[in-house]
Amino acid sequence: MPTPAPAKVPAPEQPGATSVHGALDRHFRISERGSTLSREIRGGFATFFAMAYIIVLNPIILSSAKDMYGHQLDNGQLVTATCVTAAFTTLLMGVIGNVPIALAAGLGVNSVVALQLAPRMSWPDAMGMVVLAGFVVMLLVATGLRERVMNAVPFGLRKAISIGIGLFIMLIGLVDSGFVSRIPDAAHTTVPLQLGADGHLNGWPVLVFILGALLTLALITRKVPGAILISIVAMTVLALIVNAVATVPSWGLTTPEWPGNPVATPDFGLIGEVSLFGGFREVGVLTGVLFVFTVLLSCFFDAMGTIMGVSDEAKLTNAQGEMPGINKVLFVDGLAVAAGGASSSSATTAFVESTAGVGEGARTGFANLVTGGLFAVALFLTPVATMVPSQAATPALLAVGYLILAGSVKEIDWADHTIAIPAFITMVMMPFTYSITNGIGMGFIAFVVLRLAAGRGREVPAPMYVVSAVFVFYYLMPALGLT
Numbered sequence: 001m002p003t004p005a006p007a008k009v010p011a012p013e014q015p016g017a018t019s020v021h022g023a024l025d026r027h028f029r030i031s032e033r034g035s036t037l038s039r040e041i042r043g044g045f046a047t048f049f050a051m052a053y054i055i056v057l058n059p060i061i062l063s064s065a066k067d068m069y070g071h072q073l074d075n076g077q078l079v080t081a082t083c084v085t086a087a088f089t090t091l092l093m094g095v096i097g098n099v100p101i102a103l104a105a106g107l108g109v110n111s112v113v114a115l116q117l118a119p120r121m122s123w124p125d126a127m128g129m130v131v132l133a134g135f136v137v138m139l140l141v142a143t144g145l146r147e148r149v150m151n152a153v154p155f156g157l158r159k160a161i162s163i164g165i166g167l168f169i170m171l172i173g174l175v176d177s178g179f180v181s182r183i184p185d186a187a188h189t190t191v192p193l194q195l196g197a198d199g200h201l202n203g204w205p206v207l208v209f210i211l212g213a214l215l216t217l218a219l220i221t222r223k224v225p226g227a228i229l230i231s232i233v234a235m236t237v238l239a240l241i242v243n244a245v246a247t248v249p250s251w252g253l254t255t256p257e258w259p260g261n262p263v264a265t266p267d268f269g270l271i272g273e274v275s276l277f278g279g280f281r282e283v284g285v286l287t288g289v290l291f292v293f294t295v296l297l298s299c300f301f302d303a304m305g306t307i308m309g310v311s312d313e314a315k316l317t318n319a320q321g322e323m324p325g326i327n328k329v330l331f332v333d334g335l336a337v338a339a340g341g342a343s344s345s346s347a348t349t350a351f352v353e354s355t356a357g358v359g360e361g362a363r364t365g366f367a368n369l370v371t372g373g374l375f376a377v378a379l380f381l382t383p384v385a386t387m388v389p390s391q392a393a394t395p396a397l398l399a400v401g402y403l404i405l406a407g408s409v410k411e412i413d414w415a416d417h418t419i420a421i422p423a424f425i426t427m428v429m430m431p432f433t434y435s436i437t438n439g440i441g442m443g444f445i446a447f448v449v450l451r452l453a454a455g456r457g458r459e460v461p462a463p464m465y466v467v468s469a470v471f472v473f474y475y476l477m478p479a480l481g482l483t
Contacts, residue, residue: 024366030363030364030366040370044369047356049396055378056386058082058107073270086103094371096331096365101307101351101354103348103349103351105340105347108298109302117295120282125278130295131337134336136292137330137333141331147326154447156419157443158312160427161443163404168430211238243255256388261383266380270345274341303330303350306351311326313407333350359403422450423443442471444468448468
């Protein structure tokens with residue numbers, strides 16, 4: 001009779017370590033969602049590096065504009081405001097919403113604030129409009145209206161929004177890396193984009209992007225843990241070496257060089273510089289309401305599309321495509337809009353680059369603790385945080401765009417034209433108009449029109465009629481002289 005194998009003696013536990021890990025696991029439901037602490041940490045780093053450009057870009061956009069009195073915002077103060085708000089709202093989303101969706105100043109909305117609002121009023125007045133838009137978003141969440149709108153979106157359109165975001169972030173990655181560029185109007189051509197800067201792929205930065213894309217995709221194909229983060233780090237090191245030994249005319253927004261002084265002193269001078277109702281005195285009640293509506297619409301649907309797309313990719317949705325506990329996520333998003341205005345960094349919203357962290361394995365809000373913590377560190381180490389060139393970070397967007405597309409496109413009912421056509425419009429209009437909101441609006445309108453044309457108007461949820469009418473009004477505002 002064979003001798004039984006000796007029983008395994010469990011390894012001694014490290015006092016405190018297991019209990020801390022267990023508490024984190026229970027609060028964030030890390031194991032329950034099929035993730036691990038290491039994946040969450042890698043995901044948090046990947047998301048931060050993919051969106052760190054906002055630390056530089058948001059201050060550039062806002063500080064380049066003047067208000068009606070000729071005042072400009074200070075660039076250094078804007079860097080501080082951008083980091084503080086991103087850190088605070090991202091941490092809040094992680095703790096309360098428990099989703100791997102990071103937040104920062106929204107691109108597009110900051111242009112609206114800088115180019116439409118500020119020239120008609122003072123900067124505090126303009127930021128007050130943003131705060132009011134955030135309050136309205138929170139009110140819509142509190143009344144359940146925002147959740148009803150999201151739940152009324154048909155399953156096929158939900159998937160189309162995810163795909164559209166995938167295509168959109170792929171285009172963002174290609175443009176930000178310099179792999180494709182805008183053809184100047186002076187060229188007198190109807191073709192908007194071209195390969196490289198002059199129709200060809202030239203220069204070290206583009207080569208870094210290409211190598212990064214190939215490395216990322218190769219590592220994903222081989223199912224290497226940490227593929228995206230490995231690629232970002234490796235390409236940053238390569239970019240640092242290239243910049244040190246070669247003559248590179250321009251890397252774009254961020255030059256990969258180790259800063260002489262990596263420490264920066266934050267300047268909190270813009271925090272709280274807000275006038276809630278001063279803008280109405282400058283432009284009148286009707287125009288003021290329309291300004292708030294414009295900011296509200298962009299924030300509402302940009303965030304809606306991003307939240308739906310990221311949560312779907314992270315497998316946080318149920319069979320109907322709905323995310324349990326979404327009201328907490330939506331409320332934090334509304335609070336983030338108001339917080340962005342209160343800090344003078346413009347409206348803060350969910351960032352589509354969060355998909356980089358999801359692609360790295362993030363499934364819970366713990367990843368946000370890492371991303372938010374890095375934004376907090378960037379307050380004092382901004383020169384280091386902004387050292388990563390876009391050419392090293394944007395291959396992640398290309399890879400994640402593919403993963404979203406591959407996982408969602410087959411779930412759309414392409415045999416039903418009333419879903420397939422609006423889905424197609426939604427997914428192509430996001431990259432073609434460079435706007436998540438426009439893609440959603442055009443897809444919603446097409447869905448309602450086609451269902452009515454097919455005699456299936458009763459199948460359209462009531463919120464879809466209301467939202468589509470709002471979008472029609474929004475698109476007609478310039479023709480009506482209301483912008």
